Amino acid sequence: MSNSSSMSEFLLLAFSDRRELQLLHFWLFLAISLAALLANGLILSAVACDHHLHTPMGFFLLNLSLTDLGCICTTVPKAMHNSLQNTTTISYMGCAAQLFFFYFFLSVEFSLLTIMCYDRYVAICKPLHYGTLLGSRACAHMAAAAWVTGFLHALLHTANTFSLPLCQGNALGQFFCEIPHILKLSCSHSGYLREIGLTVISACLVFGCFVFIVFSYVQIFRVVLRIPSQQGRHKAFSTCLPHLAVVSLFVSTDLFTYLKPPSISSPSFYLLVSVLYSVVPPALNPLIYSLRNQELRDALRKMMT
Numbered sequence: 001m002s003n004s005s006s007m008s009e010f011l012l013l014a015f016s017d018r019r020e021l022q023l024l025h026f027w028l029f030l031a032i033s034l035a036a037l038l039a040n041g042l043i044l045s046a047v048a049c050d051h052h053l054h055t056p057m058g059f060f061l062l063n064l065s066l067t068d069l070g071c072i073c074t075t076v077p078k079a080m081h082n083s084l085q086n087t088t089t090i091s092y093m094g095c096a097a098q099l100f101f102f103y104f105f106l107s108v109e110f111s112l113l114t115i116m117c118y119d120r121y122v123a124i125c126k127p128l129h130y131g132t133l134l135g136s137r138a139c140a141h142m143a144a145a146a147w148v149t150g151f152l153h154a155l156l157h158t159a160n161t162f163s164l165p166l167c168q169g170n171a172l173g174q175f176f177c178e179i180p181h182i183l184k185l186s187c188s189h190s191g192y193l194r195e196i197g198l199t200v201i202s203a204c205l206v207f208g209c210f211v212f213i214v215f216s217y218v219q220i221f222r223v224v225l226r227i228p229s230q231q232g233r234h235k236a237f238s239t240c241l242p243h244l245a246v247v248s249l250f251v252s253t254d255l256f257t258y259l260k261p262p263s264i265s266s267p268s269f270y271l272l273v274s275v276l277y278s279v280v281p282p283a284l285n286p287l288i289y290s291l292r293n294q295e296l297r298d299a300l301r302k303m304m305t
Contacts, residue, residue: 013172015175046299056134096158108146117217124220
């Protein structure tokens, strides 16, 4: 029997046993990560350099790009290394660090998406109060609250998860370290229940944010549909659709991962779903925003030409 004090490494789930497919996964992950790094890097540069993007939405978009970069740099490099070196191991401390940073950036991202929804709500439903409610100091405070909350959330879950005694081996059924798969190795009933309690509290907070987002968009659409000119409605929708698309991508992939039917137990299918919610969104988010945001497109075009 082994426990967390004597365990030195975990075994991650391999993408394939065939060497050719492992190398294919390496090149695929390399392409996705380079695309995400390039796209988010361009957005960071555009927002920082173009004064037209020095707005609350631009500020929050800059923070969102930082979280996307953090997410993809947390899970992908180790997966690429394992595929290239034909190994599946990750050290105990490396696993703890990976879990902490993944949940940290994931928590901050959802908090930022909630704040960005509030930004759209104030801009469309309370335009006369926009400068007061979303001044530079208020934006800085909200962004700081998102980062601090994400840090505390990740620290709490990581400390509790890695304080549990582990006696069910060291094989994780995932290509990166994730709480549910580590809990399966635990032999502490009270510790397991404690982590479940923390997860329930986190789920309630996430659900509260989701309800706020839904309620805000109901109010936004009611106001937008009352705008008399078609051009005005189109402009209002254009500012909301990118954020709504990113929120939908974030929520749908997470829900499908954690609430998938028990009948779906194929490891390869689970790996595909894991990639969808941990790797694909950071690469797609910049594309979604740049497609619908004219000022951002102009800034990017100016930078590239």
